[in-house]
Amino acid sequence: MIEVVNVNKTFGEKHVLKDINATFDEGKVNMIIGRSGSGKTVLLKNIVGLVTPETGEIYFNGREFVNVDEKGKREIRKEMGMVFQGSALFTSNNVEENVMLPLDLFTKMTKAEKQKRVDFCLDRVGIVNAHHSFPSEISGGMQKRVAIARAIALNPRYLFCDEPNSGLDPQTSILIDQLIKEITVEYNITTIVNTHDMNSIMEIGDNICFIYQGNKWWQGSKDDIFTTDNAELNDFVFASNLYKKIKKAHNDE
Numbered sequence: 001m002i003e004v005v006n007v008n009k010t011f012g013e014k015h016v017l018k019d020i021n022a023t024f025d026e027g028k029v030n031m032i033i034g035r036s037g038s039g040k041t042v043l044l045k046n047i048v049g050l051v052t053p054e055t056g057e058i059y060f061n062g063r064e065f066v067n068v069d070e071k072g073k074r075e076i077r078k079e080m081g082m083v084f085q086g087s088a089l090f091t092s093n094n095v096e097e098n099v100m101l102p103l104d105l106f107t108k109m110t111k112a113e114k115q116k117r118v119d120f121c122l123d124r125v126g127i128v129n130a131h132h133s134f135p136s137e138i139s140g141g142m143q144k145r146v147a148i149a150r151a152i153a154l155n156p157r158y159l160f161c162d163e164p165n166s167g168l169d170p171q172t173s174i175l176i177d178q179l180i181k182e183i184t185v186e187y188n189i190t191t192i193v194n195t196h197d198m199n200s201i202m203e204i205g206d207n208i209c210f211i212y213q214g215n216k217w218w219q220g221s222k223d224d225i226f227t228t229d230n231a232e233l234n235d236f237v238f239a240s241n242l243y244k245k246i247k248k249a250h251n252d253e
């Protein structure tokens with residue numbers, strides 16, 4: 001479980017995160033949703049420690065992360081896996097080397113042990129015959145799979161994905177979403193996914209945190225979305241006619 005308590009972040013004059021309080025559950029796909037520019041990425045960067053908030057605390061299963069010393073930070077960081085916007089694979093390393101990287105950096109495993117773990121992770125995300133391909137030689141969907149394989153290489157307790165579906169077609173997006181969901185449940189990971197993709201929210205969102213202009217505006221389940229009278233959330237979710245129709249059908253049932 002991750003608990004964010006009274007987190008404030010400003011950049012110069014700009015107050016980007018306004019006293020955020022939120023909890024993210026274990027074994028669940030927690031989602032941070034909101035319009036472009038609302039503060040989702042900045043919130044995720046605070047949670048993983050890439051950005052430090054001016055005030056606030058963040059607890060990882062009870063362990064405070066923001067105000068702890070470097071050693072304490074390292075302990076918690078070792079338990080995090082990340083998939084960032086655009087995959088961020090190393091272009092001059094092949095698929096296998098990309099997944100092995102965290103094992104090279106953070107473990108004392110032997111070459112054979114590392115190879116076994118890499119094979120396992122690539123197998124788990126459904127990559128079979130591309131171990132020696134370079135990122136530029138595989139599709140965007142496969143790149144996401146490799147990024148997920150790399151993120152789970154160290155058996156993380158916490159998994160963070162920033163817009164994992166950006167640039168993917170709807171069918172491939174669903175496959176990636178399902179993969180994130182399966183891995184989360186299988187290994188009881190506290191997963192946080194940033195998205196503004198309505199399909200993802202409806203497919204895999206267990207616990208949804210809506211950010212509006214830097215405020216935590218609403219939190220609930222995907223079923224709660226259909227019945228909420230929160231005006232800004234309704235405007236965000238039901239902006240398209242398709243989702244207006246889906247909401248009507250859902251509420252008429």
Ligand SMILES: Nc1ncnc2c1ncn2[C@@H]1O[C@H](COP(=O)(O)OP(=O)(O)OP(=O)(O)O)[C@@H](O)[C@H]1O
Pocket residue numbers: 011014016034035036037038039040041042043196
């Ligand atoms: N390093 C920075 N310096 C100054 N302003 C920043 C910085 N990082 C983010 N911001 C500002 O913070 C606000 C929130 O940005 P953020 O990237 O978190 O939005 P987002 O919700 O992730 O949007 P998107 O859906 O487009 O990814 C934006 O106004 C952005 O310009």
Ligand SMILES: [Mg+2]
Pocket residue numbers: 040041042162194
């Ligand atoms: Mg973002």
